[in-house]
Amino acid sequence: MGYRTISLKLPTDYDEEMLRERIGRTLKLTDFSYTIEHKSLDACRKSDIHWLVRIGVASEQIDGGVPETPAPLCIPHVGPGRKALVVGSGPAGFFAAMVLQNAGVQTTLIERGSAVDTRAEGIRTFEKTGLFNPSCNYAFGEGGAGTFSDGKLTSRSKHIGRERQFVLASYIDAGAPEEIAYMAHPHLGSNNLRRIVKRLREEFLALGGRMQFDTMLKDLTIEQGRVVEAVTSSGHIEADCYVVAPGHSAHETYRMLIGRGVPFRTKNFAVGCRVEHPQELINLAQWGRASLPGVKAAEYRLTFNSQGHLPVYTFCMCPGGAVIPATAYANTNVVNGMSCYRRAGRFANAACVAAVNIESLLGRPIAPVEALDWLGSLEASFYEYANGFAAPACRITEFVSRKAPSGVPEASYPLGLKPASLWEMLPVQIGNAIREGLGDFARKIKGFETGTILGLESKTSSPIQAVRDATGLCSGFENLYLIGEGSGYAGGIISSAADGIKAAMHIAESMAAGR
Missing domain, CATH: 3.30.1660 (Dodecin subunit-like)
Incomplete structure (x- = not known):
């Protein structure tokens, strides 16, 4: 052969x-x-x-040659009696827990939000009534924020080949389409992810893992650089190691960790809005036709860099998707994007954001807690303007010309739009940069200026970063690991999952070696 x-x-x-x-x-x-x-x-x-x-x-008709087989992830075996607590069921937390349980470590996974079916029902109620549920929302719950997204599986992270292969194989075994193993830009879609995270949970439980929903990490008991106990909303949990994967929206968890001596620093992040267009307009601009047989929907990725302005780029483009109310807290107003696997919706949306260094933006040194305060205040200001969860919005032409909005067009956002001079609601440098970026994007994509710009997009990544090593071990601690997007070292499903796997492999290898 x-x-x-x-x-x-x-x-x-x-x-x-x-x-x-x-x-x-x-x-x-x-x-x-x-x-x-x-x-x-x-x-x-x-x-x-x-x-x-x-x-x-x-x-048999080919002479010679063998397929390249990538090296698999070899999970070590740990003897009985070792225990781990993992906090957060997003990709980082879940895959860390799965690896640890496969290694023979008795692993408990806690999640502040609800199981995926309960979570989905809570989101439907929120979108119908505008009544926010802190446990059942787009930010918190089984599978993390990524469960209700486009489910993109691309990553720019290097040296994660084995981890990526493990994640993709796990998803395929749980019912994901096999194409995710070879597509240049694979995605799962939110409808598939809801089924997949449930099946992965069932596999974790079948291995002997334990999972507790609606259970929030409240505090850590620390003695001489070692965590000896986690205080949760459902009781106290003791373990040999503690792996925290809070996601980038869990600001009170950040504050608790900082208060317990976990070192953080500020990092670059991005702030802006969502832009939305009819999907057919994007198809025509990108393909020259309204549809293309064999391809779901056209995408775009745009960047703008100009001296004197912050860099501007589009992020997390959702073809055939919807803009969603992705707030993590009752008094803030934040948007994000979501799409199903077929990408068959009428609209296309993407984040349009400016890259921010908060110390340069504010002109002084900023402590991590101050960065959280600044971002939280911005999110709260959008809630106060809308007096709820309607998305402040205007036409892109109005944003660019700074013309007062004259009503708002039809949009996919479920909780309604409220006309707003969005450029005045953003910090001046951010608003000016996005205004210039939108003008440039309109020259690159025909009809781009006819779209809608709406809401506050503030969750592209965390504004702060843990001081930790490559395995996730927090500086100054023996057994506390901070991983995934909430650590400030990962972004997206694949890189977050890989970060969790690397931490779990380090823990398992150390335990197997008797450390």
């Missing part, structure tokens, strides 16, 4: 019969098997949009 790798250019609506015919013709084979190794859309020329597909082909 031999093996060859080939690359093919295929029409967007190709099927398996066409693919097999092209493989056989290219390699002059009649009997073979194949696997897709990589697939990306080439839309550089609107007249010739096609898939670029790299394929591994095995056949």
Whole structure:
């Protein structure tokens, strides 16, 4: 049996019969098997949009060659009697808990929010009534904030090959489409994620793991740099190690950790709004046609850098999706984006944000708690303006020209829009940078200026970062790990999960070695 790798250019609506015919013709084979190794859309020329597909082909008719097999994640075995507590069930926390449980460590996973089905029902109620539930919302609950997102699985993190493979295989085993293993820009969609996180939880429990929902970490008891007990809303928990994956929205958890001596520093982050357009407009701009057979919906990624302004970029683009009320607290107003796997909605949305160094922005040194206060105050100001969770909004043309809004267009946001001079609600430097960026984006995407800009996008990443090592171990502590987006070292599903896996592997290896 031999093996060859080939690359093919295929029409967007190709099927398996066409693919097999092209493989056989290219390699002059009649009997073979194949696997897709990589697939990306080439839309550089609107007249010739096609898939670029790299394929591994095995056949008795091929001489030599073997497929490359990536090294698997080898989880060490830990003897009985060791216990771990993991806080937070987002990708970082869950995969840390899964690895530890697989290693033989008795692992308890606590989550301040509710199980995914209860959470989804709470979100539906919130969107119908505007009554906020602190346990059932877009920020907190099973699977973390990513459960109700586009479910993107791309990452710019390096040296996480084994971890990425473990995560993708786990998702596929739990019902994710197999294409996530080879697509250049894979995504799960929120509808798939709700099923996947539930099945992963069932697997964790079947391994002997323990999970407690509606259980919040309130405090830590620390003795000489070692955590000896976690105080939760459901009681006290003792363990050999404590892994905290709070997500970037859990500001009271940050404050508790800072109060207990966990060192943090400020870091760069981003603040802005969401922009929304009819998906057909984006398809026409990117493809030159309203739809493209074999491709769900067109995407975009835009950046703007100009001397004298903060850098501006689009982030977390959700084709065929919706803008959602993603606030973590009852007195703040924050938006985010979500889409289902088919990306079949009428609208496209993306964050349009300015990169911020808070010390440069405010012109003085800023302590981590001050950074949390500043961001929380900005989020509260949007709530106060709207007197609730309606999203302050205007047309992009109005934002760019600083013209008072004359009403708001139809939008996907479920809790309504409130006309607002958004540029006045943002810090001056941020508003000015986004205004220039929007003008530039309108030159790059035809019709971009006709869209809507709405809400406050403040959750692209945490404004603060833990002082920790590469394994997640907090400086000055023996057994306290801070991981994922809440640590300030990861962003998105894959890099957060990989951060959690690396911490768990370090803990398991140390325990297996008797440390």
